[in-house]
Amino acid sequence: MSLAGYEFEVQRDDGLATEEMTLNMGPQHPSTHGVLRFVVKADGEIMRTALPDIGYLHRSIEKISEKVGYHGFMPYTDRVDYVSAMQCNQGWAMVCERAAGIEVPRRGEFCRIIACELGRIASHLLSVGTMVMDIGGMTPFTHAIREREKVNNLLEDLCGARLTFNYMRIGGVAWDLPPGYAEQVTAFLDQFEPLIAEYNDLISYNKIYVERLANVAAVSKEEAINYNLVGPNLRGCGFQYDVRRDEPYSIYPELDFDVPVGTGEVGTLGDCFDRYIVRIKELKESCKIVRQCLDMIPDGPVLARVAKKLKPPVGDAHVRVEASRGDMGWYVVSDGSEFPYRTKIRTGSFSAMSIVDKLSRGIMIADLIALIASLDVVAPEVDR
Amino acid sequence: MPLEALVFYLLAALTIGSALIVAGSHNLVYSAFALLGTFMGVAGLYALLAADFVAVIQVMLYIGGILVLILFAVMLTHRIADVEVSNRTVGRIPAALILGIVGTVMGVCIGAAEWVQHAEPVVEPTTSGIGEAFLGPYILPFELASVVLLVALIGAVVVSRKELRGPMVDG
Amino acid sequence: MSPTEIHQRLQDQHGDAITAFEADALDPFVLIKSDSIVEVCRFLHDDPDLAFDCLTNMSGVDFLKEDYIQVVLHLYSYTHRHAIVVKANVSREEPSMPSVEAVWKAANWLEREIYDLLGVVFTGHSDLRRLLMPEDWVGHPLRKDFVEPEEYHGISTRRESLLK
């Protein structure tokens, strides 16, 4: 393996000189969840740096948008962040609606939010599950996956797919809620909420788990903002900011929910545990939001009529949505034709990956695993 | 008994053969691993002499402790994996000289000694006997050895602490 | 602070750097000279009334017909909860502009990505290498005139559809 561009000068401590090892973690490594590569310089178990090398899943989604048109790009947004595809759908739909000045029916907005929050539950479940798996606990992972399956079933009833939903359309959603959906979702939430407590009993506050995560790779608030960490990673630093609440879109202003932040309850503020526990707490908040939406949902149509060949006026538009991995920026430039001139997606994982190099210095190899897992990096979101 | 003789020669061969590899191998890691054979052979010889406790302790301390530590030290040495010849043979002539002298002296001693032969080695637990001996007639050397080990232990701690205090990372 | 006020403030301090201001766009933007981007960004970041502490997005757009590459910075202030878009044009032939990495660390990878996909060279960047594409890749794919290579390391990039 060539290490072009990764030549370091070997640093020497006074005292006994030990050999510095260059470890190639990935692109196929069990804990990188997909294809990320880290060039790890380690002195025994202690790391000097871990330089991320990305692009192994660069699928040129942004370029494809220039070829398939506004409607045809919707399925591709599923693949930007396949773990929580709903919010990507929403981001694309919103940016197109903004660029073309389209209004969405109110029931459509509710459908979107229900789907998004269910998607967020699924995404966070996978995130905390794989995090525990990386720390070495297989059972909590399978329990999380089991619950995720149930969410998947719900989403499957809603839009016919388990992972790549393609649920939203520019101007609304493609399917209305199926009959009896509210009861199904409520039944799921009723059995799911106690399981969060069980999950906490099993793993979150387990001593070994806490010891593995507390005080590891803490990020300060200023650092997080400067590196543009978003979402749970930013809130883990104790900074209460959520696009849903602070730059509200859709029907979020009407909903009542908390924005959980890290408190440093077992270690330093902004450590891996804080990032983890924020996600656990957000699971509860998402449940709350879904329940409210199901109560408040009005009758009516869900999809506005939009031209088959959508041609937004010349100009550009940018929207931010709170995806599971945080603030996701969608930027589209229109040249007045039926194809987007340029699309840019700025994702949470992208900035999270850029901070790995900084945080990895001086921690142990096992901590690097915890760090990557706690940042909840999803490879295609980084590479797109 | 012939079987015992056979086992003895096998063990002796193992011990000496491994020792030769230790001394002669070009690869430092091979030398270290060959120590395993030597230690096992010696342990086997002890067992053959009905010194079961000593044999087990030999395995426990020399293989479990010392050999592993030596391997550690060898593996953490700089670039052990890359260098082909890590164990250069130096000073052949003095070595041969010393070997000759020692060999002669030992040969003379072996020839001159009066060997007491037991008809049969007595198989009985030796553990309590060794314990009694350590806390009885040999208490002073035993305690001295303990002190020496303690000093070595503290020394090791001091040496390793020094390294840890150095700057681990920049920034 | 509204975009107009932000522009006014910027105009007072770095008036000569601003070439255009569009308040009616969906996202109001200021167009600045690419050489002065660092000073402008430094001011936007440091000024307590503006305090744009977050670079939310940074994109490059290749305008083939107009013959320039536009670098678009979406700025956001967590302190004041306001936003502005800063745009700068560079030539397509020798695209080069100063790096704002020193202002926002987030720019590090965003600039690397623009360099990789559009070929804009950011002077003063600490580690300007390809980010997404392999090191030995030829060309900048997001440019409008990019032609996909026939093969990469012996792997053909074409595939005949079985339906044809």
Next chain:
Amino acid sequence: MQSFIDGLIASGAFGGLPAEAVYPAMMFLFASLVVFGFVLPLVTITIWLERRVWSRIQSRVGPNRVGPQGVLQGLADGVKNILKEDVVPDAADRPLFVFAPYLLVWGFLATFVVIPFSSALVIADLNVGILYIVAIVALSAVGVLMAGWASNNKWSLLGGIRSAAQVVSYEIPAGLALLPVVLLTGTLSTQGIIQAQGWAPWDWFLFHSPFTFIAAFAFYISALAETNRTPFDIPEAESELVAGFATEYSGFRFALFFLAEWGSLYVTGAIMAVLFLGGWQIPTGWTNNTVVLNIAQLTVFFLKAYFWVFLAMWIRATLPRIRVDQMMSLCWKYLVPLGFVNLVGTAVWMVIWPEGNAFVPYLMVVGTLALIVIFFRRVLYHLRRAKPELYFNPAI
């Protein structure tokens, strides 16, 4: 053993072959018999059991297609692995790479020599038996280190070094934890230790005094660490070191690693049964038939050993992995001081009650039962909270 072979020789069963040739041949035969007739089935069943237990805890089914309920899974895995291509990486150090798995398996098989399965079934009742086991475990450390280095893979090397550090460190608390038992019995022989206990729980060393009780768990933790079990599986930490020292191994050699790993899990359980649960002790006097007696003893011994094996599986399904430095601090800061406390405590206990306290063992048995009751109340609490669908059938 020897007398039996002598008898065979005397009866002319070998047609006048020299005894020197017969002995090794017979030993080889006997060893293969033990390995293929006993150890292999034992290990495959243990692996299958682990996978099933694990699956149930994880709301899954586990292997259930290969043979009835999947019991032949281990067999299929083993045969398949033997059929696989045997890869020795180019960059690997061939002699050591090839030799390491055998060393590891040897180290694990050798422990079977002193495990007393019943009052008669023990290959060799060494009078330093328990020390022998502690000593022979060190071989596996060397084997792992060898495998790790010879693979010429940095993950393997890290795994090997971690493993060796772990085994060497945890030998000390393990040794300290079994000293109270040695102190109580005055012997190192495994049979001797069992005979010093009785069939009833209050005669077990586990409940002899609070110190032995704690020592038992300290020993168990150390044993888990020495066999690289979760939460101490850092040498082969899948999410960190790919597969640790076994990363480059494939086919048959990997099967050997597999064998050694799960085999030593059983050995751990057996030693725990010997030291603290009274081994094969059963109530006497109900039969005079030696064979029946031995079978009963064997059964009891297996049950006790598998209790600990099951506990290890259960722990593995529950706990995450600890970090290297935490592993070390657990050893040196917690287990080693605890070991000394137990040792001194037991000694003091023996001075006060040389014959053992008549009352405390009963109290401790009752206390343990109370703890189990509390535990199952928690289990019920979790069941009530989650309101799951229940399913009591072990088969599915």
Next chain:
Amino acid sequence: MSLINSIPEMVITTKLDEVLNWTRKSSVWYMLFGLACCAIELMQTGGPRADLERFGAAPRATPRQSDMMIIAGTLTLKMALRTKVLYDQMPDPKYVISMGSCSNCGGLFQLAYSVCDGVDKVIPVDVYVPGCPPRPEALTEGLLKLQEKMMQERWLVKGSSAQAAA
């Protein structure tokens, strides 16, 4: 192998072949090779709902101990070379399941400049599973198809197709 393959076809060798094939099919260890979206479904397939372990298929982290490689997701050009290396590291006999449209033929990313259209350009594929991504049951079906294929192979009998191909 030539010696073994020269055994004439007899009932016993056929039976033995079947037994050996049965062991191989009952213990398909698959490599954790999640590339993209399909990796999530691959995880869920190993998870409680589909539970591939029922068929004796356990995930392994290293190619050396795997029998099967499930290419789960989009293969980019940058990754294609690594995939080849990983495939070469697997010991024979080895199998490849191409999971999902992207690895079948590039799927929806055929328009992309950085994607290798189809994993069969790099390594031979035994079973293609359609879907984007295939649901866990679909992948299970792929595994069953592969098991069928394994049972067809002949190892001891002369003129065996599998050995001739290898």
Next chain:
Amino acid sequence: MASSMGRYLKHAKDAVATIFEGMSVTMSHFVRKPYTIQYPDRTAVRVQDTLPLRYRGILEVDLEICTGCLACERACPIDCIVIDAPKDKVTRAMLLSRFDIDIAKCMYCGLCSEVCPTGSIHHTTEFEGADYSLESMIRRFVKDPVLAYKAKKGEETDPLIAPILDRGMEFLAEWAEPIDMKKYKKEQEEAAP
């Protein structure tokens, strides 16, 4: 000293307590029903039958009601549908001579069935399609060229086609009906007071 000793003991206590708790949770899972659906053979119902009508499985075409409008072919972003529909020179009717779908390439997005006017092309709940070669994964629906369906005014009367059309309409009914937002708003406002 005392506090550090206290911390030391607290660590040990925490560890024992949380491990105890965790073990009780895992023990409680022993008696819970496994979540596994034992596909393919040990399930009460076929897995396909448990999936909703909306499920986007492998595509299917009811040629009887295909109008040959090519809307699906145009809607597909990746061209995995190929239709040949030449006009018959004699009868001037549209003839379907080829309707191929590459299920190995399809991304199961549903854009094709969304635009179908009769529900002829639709996703089924079928997902089993694994095969040994890519060629065999192309679904060729046209065996012999057939005439394209022509929508009649009023009810469909042909007893052979009516049930198929009804089924197609069922698929269509699943999709949300787009509305004109401006008109809708106006109606709402008029209805409100």
